[in-house]
Amino acid sequence: MKKIFLILGIFLIVFIVWLSIPFNILVIGVDAYANQPTEGSRSDGLIVIRVVPYLAQVKMISIPRDTYAEIPCENYKQDKITHSHHFGGVQCTIDAVENLLDTKINYHVRFRFEDVMNITTLIGGVDVVSNHTFNQDYFDQEVFHFNQGQVYNLQGRMALAYTRHRKSDTAFKRDERQRQVIQGIAKKLVAPSGWKYVPQVYNYSKQHMDIAVNPIKALSVLPAFLMHQSNINQYEITGDGKMINGIWYFMPDEASLEQAREEFKN
Template identity: 25%
Template sequence: MVLATVAGVGVHALTDRYDRSVARQDLLDTSARRDRATVTGPLNYLLIGSDQRPTQSAGDARSDTIIVVHVPATLDRAYLISVPRDLLVDIPASGTHAAGTDKVNAAYQYGGGGEGGAQLLSATLSRLTGVRFDGAALIDFSGFERVIDLVGGVRMCVDTPVRSIHTGTSFAAGCQQMTGARALDYARQRYDLPHGDYDRQRHQQQLLRAIMDRVAPSDLMSNPIKLDQVIRAVGSALTVDTNGTQLEDLVFALRGIHSGALVGVQLPSHPETIDEISYDLRDPDADGLFDALRGGDLDGWVRANSRWVNQL
């Protein structure tokens, strides 16, 4: 989304604005960090959204949203692979928590949230997939409310009518313009939807594309004040780990990715109750997905496994 706002802005100007607004931390565990010096594809990035509430400490929050972003060697598109929050995984030992199996979103909590939580989550996912990451971002989704409002809202298409369990707001079926608060509320819903959390994952992928659709138009590029506000708002909602890559190099390498080049992917899995606790368990197709991530042939896997591809 930062890239989408800079089509008409010099890289040096962007770097200065971005560096002054974004926080930087070591979000990747050493076991999950790819050792490289240049931005050449294929690339894999980890996006983490926390469900921390104002009354919670960081150590009590779990990762509400987990997305692996895969950029093929051509660097012209990106796959958004949503990891189910209830996926049953092996979590390495950390601090006072012994190694064991649990829901994947517990790794963020066991690591103490924030930087430590992101590191344990990245180690967990690297162990699961065999992938080492090229960078990571910790997302404050509530911070994107201001971004959405600054660009005049986003267009979201509601496929199934649903009532928010958080605000009581009703979302009727059909495409509609949404404010930041309304769009984020919709993207958090999973109850009373046909496919539960899988629908929520798809809606979050759609929201990311909808934001990119709005930050790219030329009228934003021609308004330096609004552009500066958007860049700063995006930056304030992120904590990033660029894995030592210079921002200018990253911007130049990924400049060809636009909203229409995003592809949503559902990690092959299914819900199952074990000892009265609801989990998501991996399907056999997940192994092929992980192989494709490691081998850089996600294009081929997607063509052969369309049932796991989301329409954005």
């Protein structure tokens, strides 16, 4: 009997240690429409989420789609990082992000931006404070207006419009909007009042999205989202634009890139 308890105790300790190990999730939003295959599309949004379970902490950073980076599946030629998904799908995108941030991506989630529209509808929307004042149309069918500082319940077409706009401000602001909505979805689902939506979102995600995340490991993200906002830290890669052979690229500032590597190293 003592031997059994000893084995169970060792197993429990190993499990707790494993559950406490930090990990990185790459969230890939592609520009394919609902009736199009994801393969061959571009990664319109790239967000790395680092979960530090023993600190109940989450870090999030967006990688601008036009970042000038090496593309591993194209013999490490330098190009916009958004093209990594076009050339080599999820694996090439993971490799490009790992190479850029000098880290390890443990899991990934890939979705179309229409999936954000559908999921926000399923959960009754997410409340977000607009970070900019702008108008954004939905494929010339409907125009949505947002005022900076005002709270909006985003769902459906309105959520898609908010996350995709980038014409009147910057790519950084659009990246922030994407993080706001993703964070809002996660916080709503982990709150007790949002548990009723979990089966619907799970079924939808299983049918329409590419999710490669260990479900047990994913549970370690819950404390950070249930605790105060200060446990969710957001970072940016800063830099400048540059024209190379007539094409505009985002050139990351080396100091900013080094800080990102330090924060998201795995």
